[in-house]
Amino acid sequence: MNFCSKCGSDNVHLHLEQESFVRYACQACDAIHYKNPLLVVGCVPVYQQQVLLCKRGIEPRKGYWNLPAGFMELNESVTAGALRELKEETGLSGQIIRLHSVYTARQKNQVMLHFLTRLENIDFSLNKESVAIQLFELNKIPWDKLAFKSNTFALKSYLKTLENPTNEVFISESDDKNG
Amino acid sequence: MNFCSKCGSDNVHLHLEQESFVRYACQACDAIHYKNPLLVVGCVPVYQQQVLLCKRGIEPRKGYWNLPAGFMELNESVTAGALRELKEETGLSGQIIRLHSVYTARQKNQVMLHFLTRLENIDFSLNKESVAIQLFELNKIPWDKLAFKSNTFALKSYLKTLENPTNEVFISESDDKNG
Numbered sequence: 001m002n003f004c005s006k007c008g009s010d011n012v013h014l015h016l017e018q019e020s021f022v023r024y025a026c027q028a029c030d031a032i033h034y035k036n037p038l039l040v041v042g043c044v045p046v047y048q049q050q051v052l053l054c055k056r057g058i059e060p061r062k063g064y065w066n067l068p069a070g071f072m073e074l075n076e077s078v079t080a081g082a083l084r085e086l087k088e089e090t091g092l093s094g095q096i097i098r099l100h101s102v103y104t105a106r107q108k109n110q111v112m113l114h115f116l117t118r119l120e121n122i123d124f125s126l127n128k129e130s131v132a133i134q135l136f137e138l139n140k141i142p143w144d145k146l147a148f149k150s151n152t153f154a155l156k157s158y159l160k161t162l163e164n165p166t167n168e169v170f171i172s173e174s175d176d177k178n179g
Numbered sequence: 180m181n182f183c184s185k186c187g188s189d190n191v192h193l194h195l196e197q198e199s200f201v202r203y204a205c206q207a208c209d210a211i212h213y214k215n216p217l218l219v220v221g222c223v224p225v226y227q228q229q230v231l232l233c234k235r236g237i238e239p240r241k242g243y244w245n246l247p248a249g250f251m252e253l254n255e256s257v258t259a260g261a262l263r264e265l266k267e268e269t270g271l272s273g274q275i276i277r278l279h280s281v282y283t284a285r286q287k288n289q290v291m292l293h294f295l296t297r298l299e300n301i302d303f304s305l306n307k308e309s310v311a312i313q314l315f316e317l318n319k320i321p322w323d324k325l326a327f328k329s330n331t332f333a334l335k336s337y338l339k340t341l342e343n344p345t346n347e348v349f350i351s352e353s354d355d356k357n358g
Contacts, residue, residue, distance in 0.1 A: 001184045005212075008182035008189060022253045033184075036217050037251050039290055072216050074201045077283040077352040078290060099348045102278060102292075104256040111218055111257060113281075168346045169278045173256040 006031040037109045041081040042069020043117040044100050044154050045092070047135060051155065052119060054089050055132035056147055064147035067114060067154060068130075082115045090133055091125035094118060101157050101170040103150040114154040138162070185210040216288045220260040221248020222296040223279050223333050224271070226314060230334065231298060233268050234311035235326055243326035246293060246333060247309075261294045269312055270304035273297055280336050280349040282329040293333040317341070 001024045004012050009028030017023060024033040044067055045052040053065040068089040072081040079096045086094055094117040103112040124133045136142070138159060146152050150172075157170035180203045183191050188207030196202060203212040223246060224231040232244040247268040251260040258275045265273055273296040282291040303312045315321070317338060325331050329351075336349035 003182055003184050003187035005180045005182050005184040005191075008187055010187060012184075034250070035253055037253060038215050039218055071213070072290070074214055074216060074288050075285055077285065078281060079350065079352065099278075099281060099350060102257060106254055106256065109253050111251070166346060167348075169348050171258065171278060173258065 001033060004029060004031055005033065035109070037104075037111050039072040039078070039081075040069050040110050040112040040150075041072045041078050041085060042067050042112065042114050043082050043086045043094060043096075044114050044158055045086060045090070045094055045117050045119050046158075047119040047122055050135040050137055051141065051158070052090065052092075052122070052124075052133065052135050053142075053151075054130035055134075057128050057131035061147035065134075065142050065145050065151070066147040067151050069112060069114065069150075078113055079115060082113070082117065086117065089127070089130045091127070092122070093120050095120065098167060099169050100161075101154045101172070103153050103172045105148075105150060112150045112154075114150070116158070180212060183208060183210055184212065214288070216283075216290050218251040218257075218260075219248050219289050219291040219329075220251045220257050220264060221246050221291065221293050222261050222265045222273060222275075223293050223337055224265060224269070224273055224296050224298050225337075226298040226301055229314040229316055230320065230337070231269065231271075231301070231303075231312065231314050232321075232325075232330075233309035234313075236307050236310035240326035244313075244321050244324050244330070245326040246330050248291060248293065248329075257292055258294060261292070261296070265296065268306070268309045270306070271301070272299050274299065277346060278348050279340075280333045280351070282332050282351045284327075284329060291329045291333075293329070295337070 003010050004026035007029035011027040012024050015023045015025045022035045056062050056066050068086045070085040097116040100116040101114045153172045182189050183205035186208035190206040191203050194202045194204045201214045235241050235245050247265045249264040276295040279295040280293045332351045
C-alpha cells in the first residue's frame with residue numbers, strides 16, 4: 001500500500017500491533033487499513049474411486065498438478081465458490097459431499113477450504129488455467145508433482161478417510177510458505 | 180475506495196465482473212483491487228454441559244449475547260485465531276475439540292468458522308468488548324437475545340450434535356444480512 005485508499009495521502013505506514021497484527025495506518029486521515037487472510041475454496045473431485053487433478057497452465061507452479069481452487073468472491077457461499085472454481089478450471093459440475101480440509105498457509109496469508117465433491121461426469125474441458133486434466137487412481141497420485149502443500153495435505157487426508165471412514169474435517173496448522 | 184492504493188489516483192471505479200465479482204479498477208495505473216470475504220474465527224466454548232456467551236459491550240448489537248469471535252489476523256492459524264479471540268473477549272483459555280460450523284454471511288462479506296472448544300476453567304474477566312459473561316444451561320440459551328444469526332446457527336447445530344453425536348461440520352448457506 002503506497003497511498004491511503006480513503007484520502008489519497010502517501011503518508012501511509014505499516015504498523016505492527018502487538019508485534020504480529022499487520023495494519024497500514026494513514027497519518028493524514030487516521031484511517032486504518034486492515035490486512036486479513038484470504039479464503040481459497042476448492043474441491044477434492046472424486047469419480048469412481050479416482051481423483052481429478054488439473055495441470056496448471058499459469059504461474060505460480062505452472063506445470064504442476066493442482067486441485068481445482070481459487071479465491072472466494074463476495075456474494076457467494078463457500079460451497080458455491082468451490083463449485084464455481086471447479087467449473088472454471090475443468091468445465092465440470094459436481095455435488096458437494098462435505099467439507100474435507102482446512103489448510104492455513106500463513107506465509108501466503110491464505111486459508112484453503114477443500115470440499116469433497118462427487119463429479120457427475122468427466123466431460124471436462126481444458127483452458128488457460130488447466131492445460132491437462134486427468135483422473136488418478138489413488139495409488140498413482142503424482143505426489144512429487146503436486147503444485148502446493150495444501151494439495152498434499154488434502155489428498156493424504158482423503159486417503160486416511162478411506163482407511164478409516166470419518167466425517168472429520170482435517171485441519172492443518174502449517175506455516176509452510178509453499179502452501 | 181476513493182484513491183488507488185498503488186498510484187494514488189482518484190480515477191478508481193467499482194467494476195462488476197460477470198455481474199457479481201466486485202473489483203476496484205484504477206484507470207490511471209490499471210491496478211485491480213480485489214475485494215474478498217473476511218474470515219471470522221471463534222469458539223463455541225463449553226464447560227460441564229453449559230455454553231459460555233458474552234454480552235457485547237460494543238456495536239454492532241451492543242447488549243446482545245455473542246459467541247467469542249473476531250477477524251482472523253495474518254500470521255496465525257484458524258485455531259490460534261479462535262483461541263486468541265476467546266482470550267481477548269473472556270480472558271479464558273480453552274482446548275479446541277474440532278471445527279464445528281461454517282457460516283457464510285453474504286451481505287456482510289464474512290465467513291465465520293466456529294470451533295467447539297472445551298474451557299479449562301471459568302475464571303473469566305470482563306472487558307470493553309464483553310460487559311457480561313455467563314454460562315448457560317443448554318435449555319436456557321437466550322435465543323431471542325443472541326447478537327447474530329451465526330450464533331443461532333452454531334448453537335442450534337451444537338444441540339443437534341448432542342442429540343445425534345457426529346463429527347460433521349455444519350455448513351450454512353445463509354445470505355442474511357444480520358449474519
